[in-house]
Amino acid sequence: MSGKNKTESHGVPWEEGYGYVQALRHGDTVYISGQVAHEGADLVAPAPVDADGRVTDFRNTAAQMRRCYVNAALLLERFGASLDDVVDEVIYVVDAAEGNAVAGTVRKEAYGRPDPQVASTLVGTPRLAFPELLVEIKLVARL
Template sequence: METQNHGVPWETEYGYAQAVKRGDTIYISGQLSHDGADLVAPAPVGVDGRVTDFSAMEAQMRQTYANAAELLGRFGATLANVVDEVVYVLDIPAAFAVAGKVRKEAYGRPDPQVASTLVGTTGLAFPEQLVEIKFTARV
């Protein structure tokens, strides 16, 4: 078994590996839009702790795929090796508005060959976070 991390504080705080390779399968923990310990395109949050604007969905989704691609690259894999993804979002209409474009760009083809599930949820790891994506890849 081989593992990889991004080196961000929440890995130690929560206690997990970002990616685990066992045999020919790579399991990527839910990825989010960060560059190091800084969130990329954080959504504005009101005093009640709820997101007030979902327009950063595209930027967050794009960075999330980039972070997954980085982890996969450490195992000699790419997003082309992904066979399954689960996309968790705070707002399904906002995700649908950008997901097709972003996913096609990330996977580099007009018909990504990956099983995909979109799940609406009431919250993610950080209040400013709009999307989290979990991946399974085969090499």
């Protein structure tokens, strides 16, 4: 990579297992891999799942979404940036109705304003990397 490129990771086991970095700065753009709700290697507010690994309760969606933004902010800080520098986000949710119900409030909290100045897409998906995950957020920031 050129001298202007830089990568960052959280140091969690799934980075090596899957083979990726959490963030990559290329020039003046920072690409943040999908952030999930974890602190260290522990999931935050994991959803309850049944014996087949299906989510039985989606009420932790907001709590997980908040933690996704915290993790993204931690990465952005390493580049001298913040959520104020985010220009695009994709929010993946296991339950689109619940995700849509909480996203407005959580996003406004995370960005610290009633009208976050970021392009945003909310996508419903049947499952994420771990069965207990309800939310994953991918971001692009400009420095």
